[in-house]
Structure formats: structure tokens, C-alpha cells
Amino acid sequence: MTDSQNTTRADNLAWVAGSDAPEKCMLNLGFMPLTDSASLIVAATQGFAQPYGLTLNLQRQSSWASLRDKLLCGELDAAQALYGQVYGIELGIGGPSAEMAILMGLCQNGQAINLSEPLKRVGVTSSEALGRHVRHDGARLTFAQTFPTGTHAMWLNYWLAAQGIHPLRDVDTVVVPPSQMVAHLKAARIDGFCAGGPWGALAVEQGQGFTLATSQMIWPDHPEKVLGVTREFVERYPNTARALTMAVLEASRFIDGSLENRRSTAQLISGSDYVDVPLSAVEPRFLGHYQDGLGNAWEDRHPLRFHGDGQVNMPYLSDGIWFMTQFRRWGLLRDDPDYLAVAQRVQRLDIYRQAAEALGIEVPPLMRSATLIDGRTWDGSDPAGYARSFPIHALAGNARAIAL
Amino acid sequence: MLRILLINDTARKVGRLKAALVEAGFEVIDESGLTIDLPARVEAIRPDVVLIDTESPGRDVMEQVVLVSRDQPRPIVMFTDEHDPKVMRQAIQAGVSAYIVEGIQADRLQPILDVAMARFESDQALRAQISARDQQLAERKRIELAKGLLMKMKNCNEEEAYTLMRRQAMSRQQKLLQVAEQIIAMHDMLGH
Numbered sequence: 001m002t003d004s005q006n007t008t009r010a011d012n013l014a015w016v017a018g019s020d021a022p023e024k025c026m027l028n029l030g031f032m033p034l035t036d037s038a039s040l041i042v043a044a045t046q047g048f049a050q051p052y053g054l055t056l057n058l059q060r061q062s063s064w065a066s067l068r069d070k071l072l073c074g075e076l077d078a079a080q081a082l083y084g085q086v087y088g089i090e091l092g093i094g095g096p097s098a099e100m101a102i103l104m105g106l107c108q109n110g111q112a113i114n115l116s117e118p119l120k121r122v123g124v125t126s127s128e129a130l131g132r133h134v135r136h137d138g139a140r141l142t143f144a145q146t147f148p149t150g151t152h153a154m155w156l157n158y159w160l161a162a163q164g165i166h167p168l169r170d171v172d173t174v175v176v177p178p179s180q181m182v183a184h185l186k187a188a189r190i191d192g193f194c195a196g197g198p199w200g201a202l203a204v205e206q207g208q209g210f211t212l213a214t215s216q217m218i219w220p221d222h223p224e225k226v227l228g229v230t231r232e233f234v235e236r237y238p239n240t241a242r243a244l245t246m247a248v249l250e251a252s253r254f255i256d257g258s259l260e261n262r263r264s265t266a267q268l269i270s271g272s273d274y275v276d277v278p279l280s281a282v283e284p285r286f287l288g289h290y291q292d293g294l295g296n297a298w299e300d301r302h303p304l305r306f307h308g309d310g311q312v313n314m315p316y317l318s319d320g321i322w323f324m325t326q327f328r329r330w331g332l333l334r335d336d337p338d339y340l341a342v343a344q345r346v347q348r349l350d351i352y353r354q355a356a357e358a359l360g361i362e363v364p365p366l367m368r369s370a371t372l373i374d375g376r377t378w379d380g381s382d383p384a385g386y387a388r389s390f391p392i393h394a395l396a397g398n399a400r401a402i403a404l
Numbered sequence: 405m406l407r408i409l410l411i412n413d414t415a416r417k418v419g420r421l422k423a424a425l426v427e428a429g430f431e432v433i434d435e436s437g438l439t440i441d442l443p444a445r446v447e448a449i450r451p452d453v454v455l456i457d458t459e460s461p462g463r464d465v466m467e468q469v470v471l472v473s474r475d476q477p478r479p480i481v482m483f484t485d486e487h488d489p490k491v492m493r494q495a496i497q498a499g500v501s502a503y504i505v506e507g508i509q510a511d512r513l514q515p516i517l518d519v520a521m522a523r524f525e526s527d528q529a530l531r532a533q534i535s536a537r538d539q540q541l542a543e544r545k546r547i548e549l550a551k552g553l554l555m556k557m558k559n560c561n562e563e564e565a566y567t568l569m570r571r572q573a574m575s576r577q578q579k580l581l582q583v584a585e586q587i588i589a590m591h592d593m594l595g596h
Contacts, residue, residue, distance in 0.1 A: 042574075045573070045578075045579040045580060046570050046573060046574065046579075046580045047547055047566065047569075047570070047580040047581075050543070050544040050547060055543060055544075062460070062461050063460065063461050063462070063464040064464050064467075065464045065467050066460075094467055095467055144440075146464065147464055147467060148467050148468055174440055174441075174465070174468070175464045175465050175467065175468045176440060176461075176464070176465075177461040177464055179461075180461055184440060189440055190440075260571075264570070264571055264574035264575055265574060267574055267575050267577065268573075268574040268575075268577050270577070271577030272577075273577070274577075
């Protein structure tokens with residue numbers, strides 16, 4: 001069934017080079033209602049895929065787990081995915097295990113940890129105050145993130161631990177799809193959440209909460225969403241994988257190309273078929289203008305970005321390995337995997353390199369280095385030692401601490 | 405008797421599914437609305453089977469249930485994990501995900517899935533129709549045609565025509581194709 005649809009091709013539109021035409025022309029592309037889905041939405045709707053002989057059918061998903069299942073069973077060909085989620089699937093943590101591939105990075109930065117109005121009213125408006133509230137006042141707070149192996153779980157854990165709060169012992173954690181965060185905050189079922197845009201900005205706009213930390217404060221220019229497919233997909237349709245990567249790379253370059261393009265992108269994605277929120281909740285942070293709901297406003301030096309001359313899109317091995325070190329740190333992995341080997345399998349550097357080079361986009365080194373909020377530097381070397389180096393952790397021997 | 409926890413926090417009506425399951429002799433515990441406390445509910449109810457709609461926002465919570473139960477004496481196993489991928493595909497296309505608690509016999513699951521799949525067959529037929537229409541590659545020809553018309557009308561090059569069309573499409577939250585159709589329609593109306 002899936003193959004028959006590929007026989008229909010408009011003849012005058014045949015891929016110029018002939019032999020490297022996409023093996024599959026119609027792709028179902030999954031995305032979540034999030035600001036950082038922008039490059040996929042732009043690629044699919046603004047004619048970036050057609051020149052490669054691809055038609056991208058966007059399919060909005062209501063949960064990360066559903067998106068994952070549809071990707072694994074082939075109902076989706078490719079999807080926006082949380083960086084950590086892809087590694088969670090590859091390693092079979094908490095769900096079905098499958099061989100996965102990351103074609104490219106979709107974005108960096110732009111997530112946030114947000115707290116509720118009631119906390120603001122009792123003066124918990126700084127990380128120090130939060131620490132005092134949790135440790136000395138004995139408050140039992142509930143934080144929401146979006147998926148057990150996702151990026152937001154890792155940002156939340158990392159940030160809390162950097163404040164001396166043990167994320168698995170000192171607070172409760174629940175999983176909530178991003179688009180439901182504000183409603184749960186409003187109903188006082190959660191005290192705070194970590195999620196991508198526009199949901200932090202919307203909480204501020206609706207007077208339901210404030211942004212205490214951005215994810216770029218935790219790790220400037222951190223990896224976030226990726227373009228995920230199964231390894232089977234890449235192996236079966238290598239030309240399609242490359243064409244898809246090129247289309248999304250071009251859309252990413254377009255978005256970051258000018259302020260006007262950014263504005264029109266914000267306008268497009270706020271529509272009801274995509275993120276479905278008022279433009280006012282999307283555009284400011286999309287352009288780097290931040291307001292935290294505590295009266296502070298700033299131009300962020302590391303706002304959400306989609307291309308950065310290719311630095312955003314490069315599937316760095318060190319980025320992939322970092323998520324595995326955090327899985328290890330929090331007990332999701334009970335043993336050290338062969339970090340480098342797993343990352344080399346998942347990150348499809350071959351496809352990315354071909355796509356980037358064809359578009360004249362520079363391909364940076366495979367490892368990169370950054371200093372995170374707790375002063376620790378991550379450069380991709382010695383992942384096992386790095387995972388073990390944190391004073392607050394849940395390494396093996398404490399099975400109960402795994403998820404709650 | 406097999407106890408089924410039916411999670412229903414989507415707009416979709418599951419009344420018929422529930423009725424069919426009850427009729428087939430299952431005890432159905434119907435949960436609607438919030439699933440944020442799903443881990444606690446599953447722990448309290450200890451169902452034999454959890455049936456949850458793939459479109460349910462609560463699906464992500466289910467991941468937490470699986471993780472929490474990882475070290476319990478009665479681990480929750482994802483049904484689709486240990487079976488033929490074709491079955492997983494069918495179940496997901498039917499709109500249902502099933503998670504089972506260890507100890508259930510596979511032959512008892514079949515009727516559950518059959519019923520669930522019957523329930524969603526009509527949805528599926530509709531979806532297939534829509535996706536068939538989506539598969540028309542005529543889209544690209546229309547964009548090329550509109551671009552050509554615009555190049556003539558505006559006396560501009562290909563790149564400029566594309567930029568104009570994209571600006572228009574994005575500011576109206578439309579696809580490039582829709583703008584292309586508007587240009588073609590306008591051109592037809594003006595009689596070239």
C-alpha cells in the first residue's frame with residue numbers, strides 16, 4: 001500500500017540527477033503543537049519539499065508517546081522528536097525498543113521552567129527561594145515535564161539538581177503533554193512545568209505563572225528537537241532521507257534568514273492547524289524578546305534558533321551522548337552503554353553531511369563543548385565518568401528512585 | 405473476569421466500545437477526563453488491561469506508568485512490544501493502544517482488539533479517503549504554474565516570485581498551494 005503511492009510522479013518534475021530520486025515521494029510528517037516545530041511546518045507548507053520531488057503531509061500529534069508509536073509502526077515516516085526520546089527508544093527505556101535514526105537537529109534553546117501564580121504570591125520567585133521553600137518549609141511541589149526520557153525531564157532534573165534540589169526525592173514529577181500545561185497550572189494540579197514554547201509565554205500572558213529559568217540558562221545553545229526516523233526508513237529510502245533533510249535544512253535557513261522571515265513564520269505557525277495559540281504568545285520569544293511575568297524583560301542572547309549557519313542542525317555526537325549520560329545519572333540506564341557506539345549508530349552523519357554539502361552549509365566537528373549552569377563542562381569525552389561526577393544523582397542501587 | 409481500565413480523555417465517544425466490551429463479558433472501569441494521576445489510578449485499580457486511545461493526551465502519562473511499574477512484581481508490558489509488528493500497526497491504525505498486565509493470555513486479548521478495531525473502522529475509512537486526496541501530486545504543478553504567472557505579471561524572477569508567494573501564504577497562515585490557487589484564479593478571472 002505504501003509503495004503503490006510512490007509510482008505517481010509528475011513527469012516534468014523528475015529529480016534532475018535521475019538516479020538519486022526519492023524512493024518514496026509522499027511522507028507523513030509528525031509534529032507537536034510547539035513553536036519549535038516551525039521548520040517542519042515551513043518546509044511542508046511553503047514549497048520547500050517540492051523541488052526534491054517530495055510531498056510532506058503534516059500530521060499534528062497530541063502526545064509524544066503517540067507520535068513515537070506511529071513512527072515505529074510506519075504510520076508516520078518522519079517526525080519531530082525530543083532528542084532524549086530517540087535515545088530512549090533506541091535503548092528501550094520504558095517502552096518498545098527500536099533502531100532509530102536522527103537525520104538532523106531542528107532547533108536549539110527556547111524551552112523554559114515556569115512556576116505558578118500561587119508560588120509567586122508566597123514569594124517563591126527565585127531559585128534560592130524555591131530551594132528554601134522545598135528544603136526548609138517542607139513544601140511538596142509537583143512539577144510537570146513532557147516525557148520520561150524527553151529533553152524537558154532532563155532540563156528540569158538538571159536545573160533542580162543545580163539548585164541543590166533532588167528531582168526524584170524532593171519534589172513530585174508528573175508527565176503532561178505540552179499543550180495541557182497551562183490548564184493544569186491554572187487548576188493548581190501542578191506547581192510548575194518545563195516545556196517548550198509557546199506554553200511558558202502563554203502561562204505568563206494568561207497570568208497563570210512566570211518563567212523562572214529558560215533552558216538556555218541551563219545550557220546555552222543546547223540541543224532540543226530533532227528530525228527522527230527509524231533506521232529501517234533510512235536504509236530503505238536513503239534518497240528520501242537525504243531529500244527530506246535538504247528540504248528541512250532549507251526551511252531552517254529560510255526562517256533564520258531575516259527578521260521578516262521570522263515574523264511571517266511566527267504568524268504562520270500560530271494558526272489553528274499548527275500551534276493554535278494567539279500570535280502574541282508565539283512571536284515575542286520567537287524573536288528573542290522575553291518577559292518573565294515578574295516584571296523583567298530582556299533580549300535573550302541565546303533565543304530559539306533553527307539554523308545558525310548549520311550549527312543548529314548538525315547532529316553532534318556529543319549532543320546525543322549527553323542525553324545518555326543523564327539517563328545513566330537518573331537511573332533510567334542501569335549500566336553504562338557504549339556511549340560513542342550508540343551515538344554513531346543513531347546520528348546519521350552520512351545523510352546530514354551529504355545534504356549539508358549539497359546546499360553549501362558548513363559541517364562542524366563531531367564533538368562540541370559547553371559549560372552548563374552548574375559550572376561543569378561537557379565536551380563529549382569520558383561520558384561514563386561525567387555521568388558519575390554529579391553530587392545529586394540516582395545511580396544504580398536505588399531502584400525506587402527511577403521515575404517518581 | 406478480565407478487568408479493563410478504559411481511558412477516555414479525548415473528544416471521541418467510546419460508549420459503543422464500552423458497551424461492546426461489557427457485552428463480551430469484561431468488567432470495564434471507565435476513566436474519563438484527567439489522566440494526570442494515571443499512575444496512582446492504575447496502582448489502585450490494578451486492571452488486567454489498560455485500553456487507551458492513541459490520540460489521548462494521557463498517552464504520555466502511560467509511559468510513566470510503564471516506568472514506575474518496571475520494578476514491581478507485576479510489570480506492565482506493552483502488548484505491542486512482544487507481538488508481530490503487523491498487529492501493532494493494525495491496533496494503532498484502528499486508533500487504540502493496548503497495554504497489558506503480565507499474566508493475561510494472548511487469546512483473550514484478540515476479542516478486545518477486534519471490538520476496538522470494529523469501533524474505529526469507520527474513522528479509518530474516512531482517514532484513508534482524505535489521505536488519498538492528499539496524495540495528488542498535482543500540487544506542485546499548480547505552484548509552478550502560479551509562479552510562472554506571477555513572474556509575468558510582476559515582471560520578476562523566479563526567486564522573487566517565490567518570496568512574494570511565501571510572504572502572502574505565511575501571513576495568511578496558508579499553504580503555498582493555496583496562494584498559488586488564488587493567483588491562478590485571479591489570472592483566469594482577469595482573462596490573462
